[in-house]
Amino acid sequence: MSLMELLVVISIMTIIAGVAVGLIRKGDKALTLDVNAKLVRSSLRLARNSAMESGVGAMVRIEPEDAIIASTVVERGGNWHFEDETGARNTRFSGGQFVDGGKLGRCLDLNGAEIDLGAYPWYEAVGGFAISLWISPAEAGDFTLVSRESSFSFKVTKDGALRAEISVGGEQRDRIELQTRAGLVPVGAWTRVRLSYDRLEAQIEADGVLRARKVESRPLLPNAPSHLLLGSAQDGFKGRVDELRYDIASQEQTDQLSSGVDFDPASDLVVRFDPQGRLDDRFHGKAVEIRIESDRSGEGDEANVETIRVELSGAIR
Template identity: 25%
Template sequence: MTLIELMLVMGLIAVMMGMGLGAFATLDPGRRAALGQVTSLLRTAHNTAVALGAPARVTLDRETGEILTVGMRVVGTWHFEDETLSGSDGIDGVFLGSGSLLDDDGFMGRGLSFDGAPAGARAEFPVQDDPAFDLTDGFSLEISYKPEHLVGAQLIEIGDAFQLQTTAGGGLSATLYRREVDALGQPRRGGRVGVQAGGGALRPDQWNHVRCVYDKRTLRLLVNGVPLASTASDVSVWNVEGPLLVGGGTTLPSGILDRLVLAVVVGSEKGVLPLGVDFT
């Protein structure tokens, strides 16, 4: 019996027994190994998500055959319900440069509004005092924003490590600062890695759920779950040496902000498919 005839017979048997054409995978050791590897990485991502109570992400690269799992842990959540600016993990904030900045028309309850506040007004959170706020290997930042006017302004700054800004016309811009080593082997804050989504990314007078994600592979901007812009990067992020600021720029955000969530990468695992096997 030829190989082709053998495969036909096995195919008929597989169909009759309800196994489907996946039975052919048993003929290929490379595919069996790949299946085991993918299954193991998916199991790792699932277990990490369950243990941390936070999402985990799996990325498949069809060009390189790489599989990357990234687990994240939420380290701070703020809903701006009262003047204490209390956070879910015990890091409370303060208003600087103005009185109360709370507005009753938040996404969930009250929100944060800079309308009528002087330049430089901000809500400040001392995250630099907590080692959990380590952005080195990546992070995810989310905020709900309902702009009234589409102006350029600083939304978020995290120490000397990260900035999220709006641009005129409803655009978004995110910038992180890389960790570098000088000639003496000492760490220093290096150059910037940035990504920008053009005008129209934000819709005025409605809630926009803005998210910026970095996993030492890609820096991405999403609005309402839709990817808008990304740039490739594998650098480590500089230390968080200052507080987390909402607002604080010369031009302040117009409208209302609410539901700020920051998560950091706490574990990742990479795998590569065997030669001759790819994602199809």
């Protein structure tokens, strides 16, 4: 074989090798994209199924910088209807007076009392919590509605505002505070109040309307065992309460996304499901789209793209 023929053969082999490497690289990009897309869909389905099974709700959070996707599983920590002294999971409490005229059936009439609802492992909130109840004040005053020792407190003020404090940890321990405007809780009328924290923000709601919020991502301060208290020995609520419910984010499943993909900045990186498995309409007014792209690893490369869509109904496509 002459030198010229050898050079031709080498050139052909180089071209073939280059094409092969390109095909392999392209195949790897497509495979990487497919694996990550399946992981995102799996996490969304896990959260949605959890929301429907628990009847509470669930959330999925994507953190592109750390390449993780976290599914928060929310569970019922406790609920009390105040028809009698029993609560969820056959727990019992004492104190207060059961009377007719509640929001739903009977209710608990407090007169500055403190009701200890116990300290149980299932009260422990890892990723967040939500506590809600109906209240009807007998008089105006600065009263504690419900609290969990060194974890959070939820209060009503004498001018009808709602105020909350939540203890958070991390590198710097702190206590975040938020308060609504006045006049939300009138004396002698029933108002549904709710305090929640999900490591994205703290929120106070009154009658289903968001009234105060504060952005915060630090974890809750560990505090086990800790008693859940209705009212307070120092400044206990004077009035009636009904339908107390305490939900906790008890566990968070975190999965590592593989390298080689990017998320479109316009993507929805936090997805919340309601207890029926639909998108929570308090946070989502339209379908959610998550757009995943493969890295452009070379000049002129085109990114492979896959769009994951969650309909308002909760259907994942």
